[in-house]
Each structure stands twice: as structure tokens, then as C-alpha cells.
Amino acid sequence: MGFCGNGISSMGSEEELKVLMDQRKRKRMISNRESARRSRMKKVKHFHDLSAKMAHLTNQNQQLLTTLNHTTQRYCILEAQNSVLRAQLGELNHRLHSLNHIIDFFNASNGVFEAMDFASRSFIDPAFDNFFNSFNVSYMNQPIMASAEAMLQY
Template identity: 35%
Template sequence: MLSTVSATYPLVEPMLDNPFQFFENGFTPWDCLDAFPSAPPSPKPFGSSSGSDESNRLGQNPDNSNSNSGSDEPNPPVPAIDERKRRRMVSNRESARRSRMRKQKHMDNLRNQVNLLRVENRELTNRLRIVLYHCHSVRTENDWLRSECSMLLKKLSETRQILMMRHLQQSTSAWPCNNIISATEQIPPSLITYS
């Protein structure tokens, strides 16, 4: 088994030295060994014994030999089919690896976007808290200013009333009608005429 694999893949011997070595595509050596059968498939005998050993070694089955008996093209040899399968398998592994890398990159991008959105959300929440705090303090200050304004208006009204009362008291003491009696008493009698 090792001789067939080492002939196909000369890198198998260095892998035996280090059992944890990886291929370039990320698969372990035993992943590649599992892809190939341990023994070559045994050729199926023809219905008649007239077939040559060469056709048995190439792995022709009776269905293919009967269906292509009229054509000039010989069936492709088994190693070419195995090579095609191996190439297809390697290609599938590569495309699967590329697909995994694309998905991983997409997931990383989505994780980065989620982290950025969380940071932005935290910043917006903090800004909202600051704005709400300022709004509350402005409302409190506004309520305090309104109460002080109403108190000052009340004091102003009381002060106006006091000033008006004093002005009225001063003006009533200066009126001449209050001094009529005293004024007649002060006028000399010669100036008073009786009719």
C-alpha cells in the first residue's frame, strides 16, 4: 500500500516522520490516504475465458466491452479514471476549502459589524443618558425659576400697593379741602364780606 501511495505522492515519506504535518490545503496525511483504496480493485472476469490478461488488468467490465464492441475507440485505462477521480476529489476539496474560507470571512465581517454596532449603541445610550440628565436639570431649574418669578411678582404687587397707599396718604394731607376750617381761621376778618 505504501509503495503505491509513495509512487503517486512522494511526500508521504516525510509525513511519516512527522505524523502531525499538514498539507497545503489543510488536510492531514491520513485524510489523503483514506481517499485511496488500500488495494487496487480486482478486475471482474468476463463471461467467456477468451479475454486476454491485458483487458483484465485494465479493468474492463463486460457491460462496457459489449456496448463498445462495434466502436474503434478502446476504453480508457483504469489509472486514467483514477487520476480523473483524484483530480476531481482534489478540486472538490479545494473548492470546499475556499467555500469554508469565504464563509469564515463572512462570519468575521458579521462579527466585526456586530461589535461596531454594539459600541455605537453604547455611545448612543450614553449620549441619551446625558441628554436626559440635562433635560431633567433644565426642567428643575425652569420650575425653580417659575416659582421665584411668581414670588417676585407677588412682592412687586405688594410693594406697588404699599407705594400707592403712601402716595395717597401724602396726597390727602396736601389737599386744601382738608384745611378748610383752618384756612378760614387764618383769613383776617376784614376780608370776609357778608351779604
């Protein structure tokens, strides 16, 4: 009879062991599901963070492109203006060089033109006479012909 009692108690402990194993298995499954859910939530949050960062960087990139285009346009305009100014500088340097030659010619004449009576001379063309009159500066008021469009090729 002792053997039968032992068999029943061992059967009871086997059932208890099986119930205990099933409980542990369920706990593990629940824990794994919860862990998988947290992992999915973490991935979703990471995805949203990356999407927001991408939108911000795309916006920033667009602003930089707009600024770059504006700066490039301003550079081209300034480069054209600079070319015009260089052309004007060249023309003014040429004019200055010519005027310095005329001054050197007058200085080298040792007063020959000063001794002449400018009112009575008839050998100088009246249109050319304005050139020798220091109070008539109309020859200096000639426009310098250089446009930005013509200078873009430089």
C-alpha cells in the same frame, strides 16, 4: 490504457476541485463569521454610546427641571413683592393726592390761616392741630398695610 489513465487523472482533478471548493467554502464561512462578529461588536458599541448619551441627556433634563422649578419659585416671590409694591404705590399716590388737595386749599385761602394766631385759636381740636404743624410729621409715619399673602390674589 490511455482511457484508464485519463479516468484516473480526471478523478484526481475532480477531487482537487472538490477540495478547492471546500477550502473556498470554509474561507467564506470564516469570513462571514468574522463579519458577523464585527457587526455585533459595532452594534454593542452603538448601544453603549446611545446608553451613555441617554444618561447624559437624562441628567441634563433633571438639571433643567431643577433650574426651572427654582426660577418659577423666584418668579412667584417677585410677583408677590411686585404686588405689594403696587399696592403701596397706590396708597402713596392717594396720600399724595390728598396732601396736594390740602396744599391747594391753603394756597387758595390767600393767607387767611397765616393771619390767625395759631397759639390762641381754640376752635381747632389739638389732635387735628398737629396736621397743620409742618414740623410735626407723625401723620406721615403711618405704616402701609399690605402683605405678600394678601397680594397673591392679584
